[in-house]
Every structure is written in C-alpha cells, then in structure tokens.
Amino acid sequence: MDRITGKVKFAIIGCGRISYRHIEAIQENNDAQLVALCDLNLERANEMNGTAHVKVYEDYREMFSAEDIDVACIMTPSGMHAEHAIDIITSYRKHIVLEKPMCLRVSDGLKLIDTARSVGVRLFIVHQNRFNKAIQKIKTAIDNDLIGRIAMATVRIRWSRGQSYYDRDPWRGTWALDGGALTNQAIHHIDLLRWLTGAIKSLSAVAKTQFVNVAVEDTACAWLKFKNGALGAIEATTATRPLNKDLEASISILGENGTVIVEGAAVNKLTLWTFDDTDTREFSEDPPNVYGFGHNHIIDNVVDVLKNGGEPLVSGEDAIESIKLLSALYRSIEEDGREVSLKDDPVSGRLGVIDAATEKIANLYRTDAVMRSRKK
Numbered sequence: 001m002d003r004i005t006g007k008v009k010f011a012i013i014g015c016g017r018i019s020y021r022h023i024e025a026i027q028e029n030n031d032a033q034l035v036a037l038c039d040l041n042l043e044r045a046n047e048m049n050g051t052a053h054v055k056v057y058e059d060y061r062e063m064f065s066a067e068d069i070d071v072a073c074i075m076t077p078s079g080m081h082a083e084h085a086i087d088i089i090t091s092y093r094k095h096i097v098l099e100k101p102m103c104l105r106v107s108d109g110l111k112l113i114d115t116a117r118s119v120g121v122r123l124f125i126v127h128q129n130r131f132n133k134a135i136q137k138i139k140t141a142i143d144n145d146l147i148g149r150i151a152m153a154t155v156r157i158r159w160s161r162g163q164s165y166y167d168r169d170p171w172r173g174t175w176a177l178d179g180g181a182l183t184n185q186a187i188h189h190i191d192l193l194r195w196l197t198g199a200i201k202s203l204s205a206v207a208k209t210q211f212v213n214v215a216v217e218d219t220a221c222a223w224l225k226f227k228n229g230a231l232g233a234i235e236a237t238t239a240t241r242p243l244n245k246d247l248e249a250s251i252s253i254l255g256e257n258g259t260v261i262v263e264g265a266a267v268n269k270l271t272l273w274t275f276d277d278t279d280t281r282e283f284s285e286d287p288p289n290v291y292g293f294g295h296n297h298i299i300d301n302v303v304d305v306l307k308n309g310g311e312p313l314v315s316g317e318d319a320i321e322s323i324k325l326l327s328a329l330y331r332s333i334e335e336d337g338r339e340v341s342l343k344d345d346p347v348s349g350r351l352g353v354i355d356a357a358t359e360k361i362a363n364l365y366r367t368d369a370v371m372r373s374r375k376k
C-alpha cells in the first residue's frame with residue numbers, strides 16, 4: 001500500500017468503555033485525524049462524541065461509504081473482533097487497530113492475519129501494557145541479557161468485577177463472545193509473561209466461578225513450563241472483594257543475575273530492581289485507571305508505520321501467540337488441569353464458539369442483522 005502523505009484518518013467502531021482512550025490518543029497525535037465514530041447504539045456514540053465533534057454513524061457500512069478513512073479502530077465485543085475486522089478489510093480495505101484480545105479462537109485469528117496480508121493492509125493489536133515504562137525496562141534488560149537465565153516468572157491479577165459489570169451488556173460473561181478473567185482481564189498479563197519470558201512448552205490450569213453468576217471463570221491459576229527452562233505461574237481473579245477496587249496486576253521475574261518486580265493495579269510501578277542503582281520511581285507511573293497510557297504508543301506507531309514505513313509494535317502474528325496460550329489454558333481447565341503441550345495446538349471447546357444457542361447474542365452485534373431487525 002502507498003504511504004500516507006497527509007494526516008492519517010481514523011474511525012472508531014464501538015463507543016463503549018475503552019473508546020475514549022482511542023479518541024484521546026488520536027487527538028494527541030498531530031498527524032492523526034479522527035473522522036467518525038460508529039456504534040450500533042447511537043446514544044453511546046453521541047456521548048463519546050462530546051469531546052470529538054465528528055460525524056456519528058450507527059452502521060459502519062454507511063460510514064465507510066460516506067467518509068474518507070484510512071484506519072478502523074475496532075473495539076466491539078471480543079468474540080466479534082475477527083468477524084468485524086475481516087469484513088472491514090475485505091469490503092473496505094482499511095488498516096485495522098484491534099483491541100485485545102485480538103480474537104477468541106486461534107483459527108479466526110489466523111484467518112484474520114491471512115486476510116490482512118492478502119489484501120495488503122496492516123493489523124495493529126492493542127496490548128498497551130507492553131509500553132508501560134517499567135515493562136519496557138524489563139524488556140530491554142532481557143534483550144540485553146542483563147537478567148540472565150530465568151528461574152521463575154509470575155503474573156498476579158487481583159481485580160474486582162461484580163455482577164453488575166457482567167449484567168451491563170449481553171456479551172459479557174459468555175463463552176461465545178467474552179471469556180472469563182483469563183480472557184478479558186488477564187490477557188494483558190498473559191501476553192506480557194509470554195512476550196518477556198519467551199515461548200511456553202506446556203502448562204496446567206484450573207478455574208472456578210466464585211462470586212458471580214456467569215458461565216465463565218472469575219478465578220484461575222496455572223503453572224507453566226517455558227521452552228527456555230523457566231517455570232511460571234499465573235494467578236488471575238476478578239473476584240477480589242470488596243467490590244470495585246482493582247488491587248493488583250503485577251509481574252515478577254527471578255533471573256540468575258537478580259530480580260525484578262513490577263506492581264501497582266496495572267503493572268505500572270517498578271518496586272524491585274536489583275541489577276544496579278536505578279531509581280525505581282523513574283520507571284513508575286500513576287495512570288488514572290487500569291487502562292494506563294499505552295494506547296498513545298499504539299496510535300503513534302500506526303501513524304508512523306502508515307506514513308513512514310516500518311512494522312507494527314504489536315502485529316497480528318505476535319498477538320496470536322498469546323491467543324494460542326489462552327486457548328491452551330482453557331483446554332487444560334476443561335480437562336481438569338491436565339498438563340497440555342503447546343506443540344499439540346490445544347484448543348478450547350467453548351471459548352469463542354458461536355453455536356445455535358449463542359447465535360442470537362452474536363446477532364446483536366452484526367450490523368446487517370441489527371439493521372434488518374430495526375427495519376421490521
């Protein structure tokens with residue numbers, strides 16, 4: 001595709017909880033322009049348009065026909081990501097910024113990667129925590145072999161989501177369109193663990209739904225064996241009480257040359273660094289919520305790649321590895337904690353499966369189905 005010479009023109013599809021971070025990041029880049037917002041629920045789009053003052057659409061097909069747009073930022077329900085992105089790539093040939101998790105089924109993600117490649121558009125996946133100052137410091141240290149052989153790498157997520165969170169939208173808490181604490185919340189930290197420590201050979205996981213009435217898990221734990229010999233652990237829950245306080249999202253890496261620990265509610269505070277006399281406060285941030293500041297890095301990267309060339313900071317090919325890991329975790333959970341090998345491509349039997357029973361929920365988010373039902 002030709003490089004873009006003027007401003008890179010963005011549209012947002014899905015004006016829910018996370019959309020304001022994309023709007024802010026686009027507005028904060030001088031070479032980016034927000035052109036339109038789209039949501040099947042026009043009220044939500046209008047609400048988000050409070051600071052944006054752009055055109056608002058309920059049907060993205062109309063939006064792409066009417067507006068000059070380079071990039072579609074998709075933040076619809078997780079189980080619809082791949083379907084929406086593939087439709088927008090094939091029908092309208094747009095570059096895609098896709099919220100985490102990039103898809104729920106590995107097969108859908110691979111199809112999306114192939115589609116983007118064959119049409120010649122770029123895919124940018126939002127794993128914004130990779131750009132936290134503390135995480136970047138660990139990544140550089142690992143790449144420069146400062147930490148040495150890793151004995152153990154651990155992530156711990158102790159966030160809080162109550163019943164009202166799941167009741168807010170029909171897709172939440174379903175296997176078909178959301179997944180549980182591992183998929184919706186801990187995917188950030190699962191991605192970090194893999195990105196920092198390396199590929200995983202095998203794992204075992206267990207999960208339960210403790211304090212809410214939903215199909216998916218609110219609590220899970222897993223142990224992992226990395227290909228490089230390290231051991232790992234994941235502790236992930238949204239069942240922390242009292243409600244509505246995200247307590248902790250942390251990572252510890254114990255290497256032969258020393259230890260690094262990042263804590264805070266959003267892996268945002270470097271609290272232990274034993275390799276030199278680094279002032280840990282310089283690598284600690286105070287974001288207003290667990291979304292952090294990383295969306296700016298993603299949008300800045302989109303603009304840079306489309307104007308100047310280069311590669312996405314988080315490509316589809318990279319992010320799909322975290323979905324493979326997620327799928328393996330669920331497969332082990334579905335088999336009562338059996339150790340599963342990643343080389344066998346273990347697949348969850350229920351995450352992202354849209355069947356006759358869940359088709360109705362998916363149709364709430366399919367533009368053609370929604371528009372047809374509104375015309376009746």
Ligand SMILES: NC(=O)c1ccc[n+]([C@@H]2O[C@H](COP(=O)([O-])OP(=O)(O)OC[C@H]3O[C@@H](n4cnc5c(N)ncnc54)[C@H](O)[C@@H]3O)[C@@H](O)[C@H]2O)c1
Pocket residue numbers: 013014015016017018019038039040041044058060075076077078079080084099100101126128169184290291364365366367
């Ligand atoms: N990176 C992060 O930190 C972060 C944080 C929150 C959410 N997310 C991800 O963003 C996605 C959305 O989450 P949310 O909490 O904002 O959800 P949400 O339910 O608040 O918003 C989703 C919006 O998408 C709209 N939508 C659905 N299908 C559509 C379609 N075909 N056309 C136009 N609009 C459509 C819905 O009407 C809804 O308003 C999820 O995949 C979630 O995992 C990421």
